[in-house]
Amino acid sequence: MAAPRACKETTLGFVERTENWRLSRQFFPSKVGGKPAWLSMTDIPTSEKLNCRKCGAVCVFLMQVYCPITEQGTCFHRTLFIFCCRDPTCHKHSDNAAFVVFRSQLPRENEFYDYEPPDEDVPLGEGKDCNSSGGDVTDDSLCAVCGCFGGKKCAKCHMKSYCCREHQLIDWKAGHRKECGSTGSIANGCKQILFPEFELVTESEDYHHEDMDDGGKEESHVQDDTGDKSEINVAELEKMALSESKEDRQFAKFKKRTDHEPDQVIRYQLGGQPLLISCENQPQQQDIPPCSSCGSERHFEFQVMPQLLIHLDVDSLEASIDWGTLLIYTCAKSCDGASAYLPEFLWKQDIVPESNK
Ligand SMILES: [Zn+2]
Numbered sequence: 001m002a003a004p005r006a007c008k009e010t011t012l013g014f015v016e017r018t019e020n021w022r023l024s025r026q027f028f029p030s031k032v033g034g035k036p037a038w039l040s041m042t043d044i045p046t047s048e049k050l051n052c053r054k055c056g057a058v059c060v061f062l063m064q065v066y067c068p069i070t071e072q073g074t075c076f077h078r079t080l081f082i083f084c085c086r087d088p089t090c091h092k093h094s095d096n097a098a099f100v101v102f103r104s105q106l107p108r109e110n111e112f113y114d115y116e117p118p119d120e121d122v123p124l125g126e127g128k129d130c131n132s133s134g135g136d137v138t139d140d141s142l143c144a145v146c147g148c149f150g151g152k153k154c155a156k157c158h159m160k161s162y163c164c165r166e167h168q169l170i171d172w173k174a175g176h177r178k179e180c181g182s183t184g185s186i187a188n189g190c191k192q193i194l195f196p197e198f199e200l201v202t203e204s205e206d207y208h209h210e211d212m213d214d215g216g217k218e219e220s221h222v223q224d225d226t227g228d229k230s231e232i233n234v235a236e237l238e239k240m241a242l243s244e245s246k247e248d249r250q251f252a253k254f255k256k257r258t259d260h261e262p263d264q265v266i267r268y269q270l271g272g273q274p275l276l277i278s279c280e281n282q283p284q285q286q287d288i289p290p291c292s293s294c295g296s297e298r299h300f301e302f303q304v305m306p307q308l309l310i311h312l313d314v315d316s317l318e319a320s321i322d323w324g325t326l327l328i329y330t331c332a333k334s335c336d337g338a339s340a341y342l343p344e345f346l347w348k349q350d351i352v353p354e355s356n357k
């Protein structure tokens with residue numbers, strides 16, 4: 001995704017069905033669901049690094065956004081990855097414990113990809129071994145179920161890799177018990193655990209200033225009113241009314257801004273301001289921890305919208321995975337750390353339930 005620069009305009013992302021091959025890592029995709037299309041093939045996160053901080057299970061791939069920083073040589077390729085726990089009960093109100101975020105970046109000249117970009121219209125040929133283009137890890141050594149680092153092999157056939165016992169069990173039940181030892185692959189444990197797969201396509205937000213929220217106008221109106229010498233302090237009154245309906249106002253603002261493009265699933269604006277869904281639980285600067293690698297402050301980079309939930313097949317009558325909006329903050333220097341996958345920060349903002357008001 002081309003990151004917008006000086007003008008700070010917002011780029012919107014939408015989900016679209018596409019051929020599977022377009023979403024493989026050689027095409028540097030932005031995508032939702034399926035397995036992660038890793039950027040760097042070293043230091044691929046292990047199950048321990050993907051543990052849900054509520055239940056300890058391995059978080060599965062939610063989405064990735066390809067967002068190079070063109071003026072920074074080390075970020076010629078750059079992708080942000082979000083993982084989340086599949087257990088709905090781990091998704092608590094305004095709590096990020098069921099999410100894990102990583103940033104990976106590479107210079108143009110690197111050991112994994114050609115200097116020239118791939119031909120976007122040609123699938124990689126069957127003959128071309130795209131799995132062994134350098135690096136410590138090949139796609140075969142990734143977990144057959146979730147696609148993260150597969151440190152354990154099936155003890156019987158030594159063919160399939162898994163990140164943890166749970167995922168091996170899922171695959172075994174899904175059919176590996178029948179195919180184990182034979183060639184060909186029918187087992188598909190992935191289906192039970194991965195989110196539906198989509199490409200993320202982007203476009204600039206077409207939003208005009210005259211459509212902007214009317215906050216400015218209203219304030220000047222209040223100023224005028226305090227000028228007349230009536231006994232009721234209008235400004236005071238307005239302030240009270242405002243605090244009562246503050247929640248609804250922030251939500252109304254959110255809705256107004258998104259109604260133009262109701263299908264948007266992400267909003268990207270590097271170093272910009274997120275569109276908050278509620279006036280409650282807004283992140284303050286001190287809530288955003290500095291980069292754990294270089295200590296620089298983190299800035300806002302993009303947010304995931306509630307619209308994405310519609311495409312994830314997570315709705316059930318009981319508890320389901322849910323969020324108001326997910327705000328992603330990344331190292332303002334986009335530093336190169338000791339690992340090829342550096343943790344970044346996610347803030348989960350929800351709409352306050354009626355019962356808590
Ligand atoms: Zn969990």
Ligand SMILES: [Zn+2]
Nearest residue numbers: 143146163167
């Ligand atoms: Zn796995």
Ligand SMILES: [Zn+2]
Nearest residue numbers: 154156157180
């Ligand atoms: Zn086996």
Ligand SMILES: [Zn+2]
Nearest residue numbers: 291294331335
């Ligand atoms: Zn950093």
